[in-house]
Amino acid sequence: MLVERSTKTKESLKMPADTRDKILQAAFTRLSSQGYENTSIKEIAEEAGVAQGLVHYYFKSKQQLVLAVLMDVCAKLEIYGPELGEAGALAAFENFKSVLRTRRDAHNLYVELIGVGLHDREVGTGIRDDIRRHRGEVEDIARQVLAQREVDPGPARAIASVVWGAILGIIVQSLVDEDFNSDEAVDALAAMALSAVYPGTQSA
Amino acid sequence: MLVERSTKTKESLKMPADTRDKILQAAFTRLSSQGYENTSIKEIAEEAGVAQGLVHYYFKSKQQLVLAVLMDVCAKLEIYGPELGEAGALAAFENFKSVLRTRRDAHNLYVELIGVGLHDREVGTGIRDDIRRHRGEVEDIARQVLAQREVDPGPARAIASVVWGAILGIIVQSLVDEDFNSDEAVDALAAMALSAVYPGTQSA
DNA sequence: AGCCTGTGATTGAATGACCAATCAATGTTG
DNA sequence: CAACATTGATTGGTCATTCAATCACAGGCT
Known part of the structure; x- marks a missing residue:
């Protein structure tokens, strides 16, 4: 399931990892400039150019999303x-x-x-x-x-x-x-x- | 106007300063235990035992209230x-x-x-x-x-x-x-x- | 003393807006 | 044709702030 994605590197297929990254990046942009409580899932979705529901598809809650952003940032x-x-x-x-x-x-x-x-x-x-x-x-x-x-x-x-x-x-x-x-x-x-x-x- | 209150120490008369302090104290209690965004004006009013509208009568906004709490705390x-x-x-x-x-x-x-x-x-x-x-x-x-x-x-x-x-x-x-x-x-x-x-x- | 009245204090309901999370439906692809 | 990806409308709630109405009282007036 999860491993398949790393085995295939074709660009023609859907790359959910890319979408996930787009959302992470968008979340970082908005969160760091507006703050946690002033940033809605809707805004993050807009910034990422995806539908609102998709954010909850990749991250079960706003907290989980924020933690993922934090980990991502700290790694860099x-x-x-x-x-x-x-x-x-x-x-x-x-x-x-x-x-x-x-x-x-x-x-x-x-x-x-x-x-x-x-x-x-x-x-x-x-x-x-x-x-x-x-x-x-x-x-x-x-x-x-x-x-x-x-x-x-x-x-x-x-x-x-x-x-x-x-x-x-x-x-x-x-x-x-x-x-x-x-x-x-x-x-x-x-x-x-x-x-x-x-x-x-x-x-x- | 303002001086009158300090001259009279009777408890029968209205003491708005007390009410303000009650709200400040209630705000500190709630804010410090629940955080800024998880604390509503309504909760603060309940904690203080006053009506919701009264909080906005003494503090023009939530931010002003919070700053007043901060000053109050730092002074101590x-x-x-x-x-x-x-x-x-x-x-x-x-x-x-x-x-x-x-x-x-x-x-x-x-x-x-x-x-x-x-x-x-x-x-x-x-x-x-x-x-x-x-x-x-x-x-x-x-x-x-x-x-x-x-x-x-x-x-x-x-x-x-x-x-x-x-x-x-x-x-x-x-x-x-x-x-x-x-x-x-x-x-x-x-x-x-x-x-x-x-x-x-x-x-x- | 007793009434009157204006002003500040207090109430609680109404307003208008926003939000996270859910979900059924649709699209995409192997 | 399944399984995953994506959509966007819906749900059920919360919130800060406003406001018209009531209350309490002080001080003037009779």
Whole structure:
């Protein structure tokens, strides 16, 4: 059933995957510019150029559609490069600075969905898992840096919580405030993350 | 007109200020537990025990009501104590740890409204100004600490962006993820904020 | 004191609009 | 001719906002 489609690559046959993608793309466009509650299934269908009912044919509910959009977007939002350790961290911070400018739409959607997820269990668990994944990626980098310095890797998780949190906070500020200087903030975050002295296994 | 009311403390007479407060309180209760879009004016009126029309008598629109709730809540959310400098910073971080536990409802509302504000100009400017104010308070503390150490106060603004951002990020993580260890995160943030070496300064 | 009256407070029904989800019908294709 | 893809009208509901009508009271007037 599902596998057939990947075996055939002819363009003459119906390609529901294309339709699904069209809907996903249209949903992202509308959702990121208008917000979750201001975007109706009807609008998304219009943007995609399909009938309203077709959206519910591919996605059982609005929440499911939105989660699919989120997954789709996040898959394309990799900010971590190949370098390891401190160099990798610095590269990631540099990359983040440019992503802040180029992916406002995705960040808009992300931040809004966090708000939606607070009161919608379906969206909420999706967001939670996504946050955990991102924080985990930051934690990996933190662990590398600590290992490189041959110090206790214990605080890696806490550091990741703070760094990922600060990243989100900087995203929010740059979305909300036109005058926010995000480069300056990211540089300060990099300095704080890489030069701080953390309490070892014995807490302060 | 307005002064008369404060001169008389009899309970027999009409006290519109009380009614307004009742509506504000009811709105906070519902909004923080159900979210902006899942809360209708009708529900808020019921929670407050007044007629639906009365809500629009005191607040011209749902957005205005929500902003009034936000202002009301923020006015009661002071986490900065009287101490100055590094001691003040540490006290604020400690206080933040307990506020994280006790004011989940207010934080729920705050985070949701950030999302709403992204696509609603009226709410958006309210949120932006609020964020600026809070970041400004953090900046004041940062400036005190830098002054106390007799180093360049230049990075104070950038530090405040990061610290306030991290605070928001930690709030979000603690709201979204049951298993999030917020104390650990706040301690790490305090360590990063107070022990980091910033560009343009020599270490302490 | 007792009546009068205007103004602000309060009510609840009515308005006009919108929406997610369903479904029976139609199109398409292997 | 089945099975999948697509349509768009329908359903059953919700919502913010408006409005005409009622209520409570304060302060002037007799």
